[in-house]
Amino acid sequence: xxxxxxxxxxxxxxxxxxxxxxxxxxxxxxxxxxxxxxxxxxxxxxxxxxxxxxxxxxxxxxxxxxxxxxxxxxxxxxxxxxxxxxxxxxxxxxxxxxxxxxxxxxxxxxxxxxxxxxxxxxxxxxxxxxxxxxxxxxxxxxxxxxxxxxxxxxxxxxxxxxxxxxxxxxxxxxxxxxxxxxxxxxxxxxxxxxxxxxxxxxxxxxxxxxxxxxxxxxx
Amino acid sequence: xxxxxxxxxxxxxxxxxxxxxxxxxxxxxxxxxxxxxxxxxxxxxxxxxxxxxxxxxxxxxxxxxxxxxxxxxxxxxxxxxxxxxxxxxxxxxxxxxxxxxxxxxxxxxxxxxxxxxxxxxxxxxxxxxxxxxxxxxxxxxxxxxxxxxxxxxxxxxxxxxxxxxxxxxxxxxxxxxxxxxxxxxxxxxxxxxxxxxxxxxxxxxxxxxxxxxxxxxxx
DNA sequence: CCGGTATTTATACGCTTGCATAATTAGAGC
DNA sequence: GCTCTAATTATGCAAGCGTATAAATACCGG
Numbered sequence: 001x002x003x004x005x006x007x008x009x010x011x012x013x014x015x016x017x018x019x020x021x022x023x024x025x026x027x028x029x030x031x032x033x034x035x036x037x038x039x040x041x042x043x044x045x046x047x048x049x050x051x052x053x054x055x056x057x058x059x060x061x062x063x064x065x066x067x068x069x070x071x072x073x074x075x076x077x078x079x080x081x082x083x084x085x086x087x088x089x090x091x092x093x094x095x096x097x098x099x100x101x102x103x104x105x106x107x108x109x110x111x112x113x114x115x116x117x118x119x120x121x122x123x124x125x126x127x128x129x130x131x132x133x134x135x136x137x138x139x140x141x142x143x144x145x146x147x148x149x150x151x152x153x154x155x156x157x158x159x160x161x162x163x164x165x166x167x168x169x170x171x172x173x174x175x176x177x178x179x180x181x182x183x184x185x186x187x188x189x190x191x192x193x194x195x196x197x198x199x200x201x202x203x204x205x206x207x208x209x210x211x212x213x214x215x216x217x218x219x
Numbered sequence: 220x221x222x223x224x225x226x227x228x229x230x231x232x233x234x235x236x237x238x239x240x241x242x243x244x245x246x247x248x249x250x251x252x253x254x255x256x257x258x259x260x261x262x263x264x265x266x267x268x269x270x271x272x273x274x275x276x277x278x279x280x281x282x283x284x285x286x287x288x289x290x291x292x293x294x295x296x297x298x299x300x301x302x303x304x305x306x307x308x309x310x311x312x313x314x315x316x317x318x319x320x321x322x323x324x325x326x327x328x329x330x331x332x333x334x335x336x337x338x339x340x341x342x343x344x345x346x347x348x349x350x351x352x353x354x355x356x357x358x359x360x361x362x363x364x365x366x367x368x369x370x371x372x373x374x375x376x377x378x379x380x381x382x383x384x385x386x387x388x389x390x391x392x393x394x395x396x397x398x399x400x401x402x403x404x405x406x407x408x409x410x411x412x413x414x415x416x417x418x419x420x421x422x423x424x425x426x427x428x429x430x431x432x433x434x435x436x437x438x
Numbered sequence: 439c440c441g442g443t444a445t446t447t448a449t450a451c452g453c454t455t456g457c458a459t460a461a462t463t464a465g466a467g468c
Numbered sequence: 469g470c471t472c473t474a475a476t477t478a479t480g481c482a483a484g485c486g487t488a489t490a491a492a493t494a495c496c497g498g
Contacts, residue, residue: 008446009446034345037256042486050447053487056486056488114340118338124333125330170414170417171418174418175394178397182393201425205424229464260457271456271477272457272459272479275456280456
């Protein structure tokens with residue numbers, strides 16, 4: 001171990017992936033608590049336990065870090081929703097049910113996630129890179145949803161033509177997003193699970209099927 | 220007319236209300252184009268055709284101006300939706316139909332409005348004043364919606380008990396908000412009026428009535 | 439153990455920010 | 469026309485921002 005200069009802090013090196021992850025995680029914490037304006041490079045660096053210059057080593061500009069953070073939080077929510085499918089029963093109606101409930105419950109429906117999402121979304125209009133990232137995410141989510149809807153309709157013995165499933169996917173996506181907003185922004189005035197139930201009921205009405213296979217095919 | 224000093228710009232005085240409105244309007248333009256970060260006092264002042272010191276004369280701190288701007292944009296959207304009711308036919312189903320279509324069409328469903336809304340919403344978690352403003356707006360909107368829903372249900376000869384209308388209002392609010400998001404964020408991939416139609420169809424399914432009185436009461 | 443280099447700290451730069459304050463002047467009232 | 473004052477311009481301040489860069493050093497490989 002070499003002797004250090006009197007004033008320089010000792011440090012350990014980390015791998016590039018870990019460093020990036022840590023910086024992104026620190027960014028998300030800052031944004032969640034204080035919005036994008038609160039996520040200064042100094043604050044992020046402090047959170048990550050490094051100094052500000054290190055950020056620039058791993059991300060050429062702050063915008064690159066912000067962009068990476070956005071993609072990370074979107075991916076996190078997507079993975080959390082998909083994970084719910086892994087433990088869902090095999091019937092497609094159960095799967096759609098589980099997917100909706102995952103999106104309308106913890107940890108996805110959370111005020112921190114709302115702050116993160118809104119902070120980034122506000123930049124979509126002005127920033128083409130953010131706009132592209134959002135578009136990709138939206139279409140990916142909707143396609144996944146459309147596939148789940150198609151399978152649920154077929155399992156209930158109902159027709160599932162693409163023009164209809166597309167329209168259903170748009171509507172169901174809206175129900176999920178809208179209730180997610182309500183839950184994140186005003187979660188304290190709803191009973192536990194209330195919004196998930198409300199979402200399931202609305203989606204059952206829109207699709208005209210039950211998302212509980214024991215109840216039979218169509219409503 | 221007094222002679223001016225050589226270096227000082229000539230000016231005209233305006234009334235307090237006009238000045239506040241102009242400053243708020245300038246703020247909204249800045250936020251819509253560049254997000255909250257782009258709405259510096261210098262930029263806002265430039266937009267409003269005044270100098271930065273004047274902002275402080277009318278608003279004690281920048282936060283006060285931001286808060287006023289948020290309330291103004293929310294009020295604008297509320298008024299635009301209510302205006303649609305004024306020209307709707309008298310049947311409550313027509314009224315709910317008109318309300319939904321107003322919220323899912325221009326000028327409410329607009330990328331500028333989304334940028335404004337998201338920029339402000341991102342601060343709800345961290346700022347109690349913003350949180351309170353949002354809560355007031357949400358409950359006001361939902362109450363208005365619930366009243367429209369109740370009247371539409373009654374006009375269709377269906378029961379309208381408060382526990383059900385509350386739940387319907389939450390779901391319909393979600394549909395409107397969710398589709399509004401889709402339309403603001405990805406409006407270019409939808410046909411004209413497509414989202415309004417999707418919204419009407421979804422809401423008709425949730426309420427199990429038609430929002431077109433000529434088609435009769437229940438679906 | 440030593441050398442080399444990639445990683446990290448520390449510091450500085452130029453610019454921007456919200457706020458403070460003094461000076462000027464438009465315009466209302468007499 | 470004159471006086472007064474509220475409204476407005478102009479300017480400055482201190483702090484903070486993202487970025488730049490030099491120096492130090494952890495640690496890998498030979």
